[in-house]
Amino acid sequence: MNLQxxxxxxxxxxxxxxxxxxxxxxxxxxxxxxxxxxxxEALGNVEEWRELLSEIRMDTIDNLDSxxxxxxxxxxANGGHVHFASKAADxxxxxxxxxxxxxxxxxxxxxxxxxxxxxxxxHLEEQGLSVIETDLGEYILQxxxxxxxxxxxxALHKRRGEIAELFSQAAGRxxxxxxxxxxxxxxxxxxxAFMEADIGITGxxxxxxxxxxxxxxxxxxxxxxxxxxxxxxxxxxxxxxIVPTWNELDLALTMLTRSATGQKISVYVTGISGPRQAGDLxxxxxxxxxxxxxxRSDILATAYKEVLKCIRCxxxxxxxxxxxxxxxxxxxxxxxxxxGAVLDPLLEGYETAKELPYASSLCGAxxxxxPVKIPLHDLLIExxxxxxxxxxxxxxxxxxxxxxxxxxxxxAVYSKAAKIASAGTTLWAKDGYISGGPGLLAGWTAGRxxxxxxxxxxxxxxxxxxGARDE
Amino acid sequence: xxxxxxxxCLSDIFFPEVGRSVVSIxxxxxxxxxxxxxxxxxGQPAYNSGYVKxxxxxxxxxxxxxxxxEYVVAPSGSCAAMVRHYYPDxxxxxxxxxxxxxxxxxxxxxFTEFVVRVLGIDDVGAVCEDSAAYHxxxxxxxxxxxxxEPVQLLSRVEGLEMKELPYxxxxxxxxxxxxSKMSAISEAMVDEKIRHLESTGAxxxxxxxxxxxxxxxxxxxxxxxxxxxxxxxxxxxxGMAT
Ligand code: SF4
Numbered sequence: 001m002n003l004q005x006x007x008x009x010x011x012x013x014x015x016x017x018x019x020x021x022x023x024x025x026x027x028x029x030x031x032x033x034x035x036x037x038x039x040x041e042a043l044g045n046v047e048e049w050r051e052l053l054s055e056i057r058m059d060t061i062d063n064l065d066s067x068x069x070x071x072x073x074x075x076x077a078n079g080g081h082v083h084f085a086s087k088a089a090d091x092x093x094x095x096x097x098x099x100x101x102x103x104x105x106x107x108x109x110x111x112x113x114x115x116x117x118x119x120x121x122x123h124l125e126e127q128g129l130s131v132i133e134t135d136l137g138e139y140i141l142q143x144x145x146x147x148x149x150x151x152x153x154x155a156l157h158k159r160r161g162e163i164a165e166l167f168s169q170a171a172g173r174x175x176x177x178x179x180x181x182x183x184x185x186x187x188x189x190x191x192x193a194f195m196e197a198d199i200g201i202t203g204x205x206x207x208x209x210x211x212x213x214x215x216x217x218x219x220x221x222x223x224x225x226x227x228x229x230x231x232x233x234x235x236x237x238x239x240x241x242i243v244p245t246w247n248e249l250d251l252a253l254t255m256l257t258r259s260a261t262g263q264k265i266s267v268y269v270t271g272i273s274g275p276r277q278a279g280d281l282x283x284x285x286x287x288x289x290x291x292x293x294x295x296r297s298d299i300l301a302t303a304y305k306e307v308l309k310c311i312r313c314x315x316x317x318x319x320x321x322x323x324x325x326x327x328x329x330x331x332x333x334x335x336x337x338x339x340g341a342v343l344d345p346l347l348e349g350y351e352t353a354k355e356l357p358y359a360s361s362l363c364g365a366x367x368x369x370x371p372v373k374i375p376l377h378d379l380l381i382e383x384x385x386x387x388x389x390x391x392x393x394x395x396x397x398x399x400x401x402x403x404x405x406x407x408x409x410x411x412a413v414y415s416k417a418a419k420i421a422s423a424g425t426t427l428w429a430k431d432g433y434i435s436g437g438p439g440l441l442a443g444w445t446a447g448r449x450x451x452x453x454x455x456x457x458x459x460x461x462x463x464x465x466x467g468a469r470d471e
Numbered sequence: 472x473x474x475x476x477x478x479x480c481l482s483d484i485f486f487p488e489v490g491r492s493v494v495s496i497x498x499x500x501x502x503x504x505x506x507x508x509x510x511x512x513x514g515q516p517a518y519n520s521g522y523v524k525x526x527x528x529x530x531x532x533x534x535x536x537x538x539x540x541e542y543v544v545a546p547s548g549s550c551a552a553m554v555r556h557y558y559p560d561x562x563x564x565x566x567x568x569x570x571x572x573x574x575x576x577x578x579x580x581x582f583t584e585f586v587v588r589v590l591g592i593d594d595v596g597a598v599c600e601d602s603a604a605y606h607x608x609x610x611x612x613x614x615x616x617x618x619x620e621p622v623q624l625l626s627r628v629e630g631l632e633m634k635e636l637p638y639x640x641x642x643x644x645x646x647x648x649x650x651s652k653m654s655a656i657s658e659a660m661v662d663e664k665i666r667h668l669e670s671t672g673a674x675x676x677x678x679x680x681x682x683x684x685x686x687x688x689x690x691x692x693x694x695x696x697x698x699x700x701x702x703x704x705x706x707x708x709x710g711m712a713t
Contacts, residue, residue, distance in 0.1 A: 013655050321642045325659040359653065361646025361660070362519055363609035384521025393521070401517045405525030409532045414511040418484055433692065443651030447658035448689030451485055458478050458487035462506050 008332060008355035015326040021157050025327045028156040032318040035262020036369065043258065053255050054373035056248050057309035060240075061300070067209045067242050068291065074212025078274030080287035088118035091292045095120065095201070095234060096127055098288060102232060104129070104198035108190075110216065110223040111135035112203025113151060113312055114238050114292055116334045117347070120201070131201075132193045134222040136186055143170055149328030149336065151314040152260045157327055190222070200226035200284070204237035205312075206252055207289070210245045213273040214289065217256060217266045224270050233272065233284040239291050240308040252311060255371040259313035295347050303382050307342050309372040316366035316376055322359050331356060338366035338376045345383055354392050357383035396439075415459060422453035472590075473503045475540035477533075477554075477579070479547045480512045481681040482702075489681060492708035493546050493582055496595055499711060500586075510536040515553045519647050523561065530558055534571050542589065543579040546704050548611020549680050551581040556614060581611060582704060583679060587620040593627055598710025600630035603701075604671045606664075606678040606687070609642050621679055621703050628706060634671035638663075645686040661690040668698060675699045677706055 015021055040046040060067060072082040085091035099107070107129055109115065121131045121142075133142040137155035141148060143166040148154030155163075164177045167185050175181055205217045214235045216223040227233045243249045257263045276283030299308060317323045317337025328336035333344040333353060341360060345353040357380045366376040387393055407414045428437040429452040435445050444450055456464075474497055482489045497504050514529030533554070537543045545551045558572035586592050605622060612618045625633055644650065644660025664687060668676055676698060678684045688700040 009653065009655070012653070016655055016659055321644070321660050322653075322656055325656050325663075358649070359656070361609070361642045361644060361649045361657070363642035363646065364613040365609070365640070365642065368613055381519060381521065384519070385523050386521070388521040388523075397520070398522075401520065401522035401525045404512075404517055405522070405528040408511040408514060408517075408525075408529030411509040411511055411532065411536075415508075418480075422484060435693070440648065440651040443654045444689070446654045447693060448650075448661070448686065449692040450689055451685065453484045454487045456487060458483045458490040459506075459508060461487055461491065462508075467504075467506060 008330060008359055011330040011332055012326040012359070015330045018327075020159050021327045022325075024157050024159070026324055028150070028153055029318050029324050032152070032261060032314070033369075036259055036315055036318065037262075039258035039262040039264070042264075043254075049251070049255060050371055050373050053251055053371060054309065056243075056251065057311070057372045058306070060242060060244060060248070061305065061308045064239065064242070064300070067244055068239060071207050071209040071212055071242055072289075072291070074209070075274065075287075075289050076212075078212050078287075079277070080212070080274040080289055083288060083290045084293070085290055086293045088292070088294050091118045091236060091290050091294070092120055092123045094288075094290050095124065095236075098232065098234060098286075099124070099127075099129055099199060102198065102286075104232065106193070106197045107131045107199045107201060108134050108193050108197040108226050108230065109138075110200070110202040110218065110226040111138045111154065112201070112236060113148075113334065114203050114236050115201065116148060117238075118236075118292065118294065120236075132190070132197075134190050134193065134226055135218070136183070136220060136222075139186060139190070140166060143167070147329065147334070150317060151312050151335070151337075151339075153314075157329070194225045194229045197226075197230040199232045199234060200228075200230040201234045201236065202226055204235045204241055204289075205256065206241055206243045206249055207237055208243055208246055208249050208271075211273055213271045215249060215253075216270045216272070217253065217268070218270070219261075219263075219267040221268050224268055227270065227272055227284065228282050231284055232286045232288070233275070234288045234290060235272070236290045236292060239293050239296050240310075256311050256313050259311075259315040259369070259371040299346055304342065304346055304379055306374045307339070307346065307379065309374055310339055310343075311372060312339075313371060315369045315371060319365040319369050321361065321363065321365065326359075331359070338380075339374075342374075342376055342379045342383065350387055350390065350392050354387055357387065418457065422457070425450075425453060472501070472541070473505065474542045474544050474585070475537055476504055476506045477510060477513075477537070477543050477545035477550065478506060479545055479550045479681070481685065482546055485685065486681050486702065489546050489702040489704050492702070492704035493544070495708050495711070496586070496704060497544070500590055500592060500595070502590070505540075507536040507540070513550045513553045515550065515557075516647055518553070518557060518561070527561055530561055530572070531568065534558070534568070534575050537575055537578075538571070540578065542585065543575065544582055544585045545579065546582045546702060547680050547682070548581045548608050548615055548617060549682060551579055551584075552610040552614030554579045581615055581617055581679065583620040583624055584615065584617045587623055593623045595624065595627070595707050596711055597627075597631075597707045598629040599706055601675055602632040602634060602673045603675040603677050603706075604634045604636040604668055604673040605639070605703075606636065606643065606676055606683060607639050608678060608680040608683045611679055612640065617679075621677075624707060625677065625703065629710070631706070634673045636671055637667045639667075641667075643683045643687055645683045647682065650686055657686075658690065661686055662694075665690060665694070665696065665698075669696070673698070675701055677701050677703050679703050 275287040323337040341356040433449040514526035518526035562568035644657040650657040
């Protein structure tokens with residue numbers, strides 16, 4: 001897909017014409033969402049869990065300062081280094097500095113959305129460092145030069161044939177489409193990378209404040225190798241990815257894996273509380289935690305505060321009908337689906353993301369499944385409200401809704417206007433239906449017919465019946 | 472018992488037979504119906520597009536129009552959800568109007584919700600020899616939490632064979648101005664809905680929101696498919712002596 005396509009609509013159109021995407025996305029979506037439904041049923045009282053987790057997350061966000069302080073203190077006490085990065089660029093330069101100071105050349109990475117958000121790979125590669133993604137999906141995308149299209153299943157849009165081709169190129173020999181052959185190649189190749197790497201970089205699913213522990217959730221085990229083989233481990237986290245104690249972690253993990261894939265728990269849950277201690281058999285010599293703000297503290301004081309509760313489970317995109325039809329790349333940004341439509345404009349501004357809040361029919365499927373009860377579709381309306389106020393919407397639309405407001409508050413004008421509009425549309429009508437016309441009519445009739453307004457409106461019928469009131 | 476009909480713009484202008492069916496079903500069950508003609512639109516198109524100030528004007532008018540009503544009934548889950556969920560929010564910080572909004576929210580019902588929960592009726596004595604699937608519209612099922620009432624009413628219609636619609640919880644792609652603004656995606660959504668509908672073999676799709684039905688029917692007609700769409704009130708009014 002052409003990621004450079006100017007706007008969401010253009011990218012969406014391309015996606016709609018991409019037959020591979022049209023097959024792959026619904027397939028994966030169906031699998032993940034039915035997994036979530038079964039897990040929710042097995043849990044029984046899922047609504048209570050959601051309520052509880054939502055409260056805990058909100059409370060954590062409301063007291064972020066003190067939890068971050070506690071976390072930082074404990075990481076340091078464990079022998080780790082803590083860095084605060086207020087902007088994406090700061091986070092990147094902290095990583096560069098660590099690499100430079102240690103003369104590092106080779107980096108292995110585990111899957112992490114925050115590193116995508118700060119475009120870490122690009123910057124490190126520009127600096128001459130080699131960066132290898134070790135999550136299978138991310139590795140495929142790295143070879144293809146693409147971005148993830150789903151939080152949990154980053155390469156879901158890729159066909160097996162394409163993967164075989166990419167791997168064959170990397171291997172320098174022809175590989176078949178057989179899954180085990182492809183996996184064997186990746187394993188062999190990545191194992192080498194692990195052994196040679198100077199630095200391992202991971203994200204952080206949750207950081208436990210009370211013990212200064214970074215917790216990683218994965219199904220492939222690559223995160224474990226990334227954190228234990230290289231001499232230096234750098235964990236990068238969004239400042240909101242924090243839980244006060246192991247009790248809250250328990251709850252958050254319970255909901256994260258169930259909401260994401262339907263698993264009771266993922267294959268690996270790794271807790272890292274600092275570098276190797278005297279007497280430890282393995283582990284890195286240095287441990288760095290980079291806590292990234294990148295616009296998050298600005299969100300804290302706004303109506304969008306609740307997005308910070310997000311635990312990046314991807315459940316919202318697994319039920320979203322828009323995501324289902326256009327896939328993740330159409331969003332043109334790091335985060336896709338409903339959470340992306342809410343988050344991207346906050347992180348990047350309306351200048352680049354102003355269409356995303358309209359990429360929703362406001363059906364509410366996302367809000368219904370979100371394990372931390374973020375009112376996603378309401379926040380999309382909030383964005384639209386802000387876009388209207390800040391002048392990002394067309395003048396014509398503004399005038400139309402102005403006129404609507406006036407008519408809707410003047411009943412006599414309203415019913416006259418309805419009559420006139422009804423009569424007017426007959427201009428485009430044929431056999432009782434309209435299949436063309438200007439403005440909003442054009443959008444509607446591009447793919448659908450519109451019935452002609454009825455000859456006698458309900459009001460007129462009611463008046464004729466003699467039942468009028470209030471006139 | 473007295474009920475004020477909140478006719479909604481779509482039913483008023485495009486589908487008056489829906490309103491007439493609601494009136495006849497309510498009257499037949501001993502309810503006195505009136506229609507305040509100072510009502511206009513609930514304001515949803517403006518609200519969902521971000522024009523909250525303009526939506527508030529429509530909301531105030533709606534609140535005034537139904538101020539003296541005992542119950543307000545709308546043949547639309549979406550408009551009822553608008554009144555019940557967003558009206559109180561819209562006037563936050565304005566004690567006078569938020570109280571009035573809350574009052575209206577409390578007495579507003581979607582049509583099938585009113586018949587089953589308030590009137591306590593699940594058999595209206597309708598007869599309809601046909602096979603149909605039911606479309607759960609998003610705002611009605613998620614916004615109002617009204618899912619079982621329409622199904623209950625339809626299960627008592629004599630002769631009507633109800634088929635289960637796969638993926639019934641998925642949006643049909645209407646979404647108000649979304650259908651026009653993002654028409655290509657909206658079309659892909661409604662096409663998928665139609666594929667699921669066709670897989671049931673039903674002759675008819677029944678719904679409780681004219682917005683969704685207008686969307687699905689418009690696409691069915693454009694693509695030359697012969698499946699009928701009907702508002703639930705029209706189905707329930709069938710077979711009753713007039
Ligand atoms: S918004 Fe909710 S559902 Fe979506 S990724 Fe975040 S936590 Fe999961």
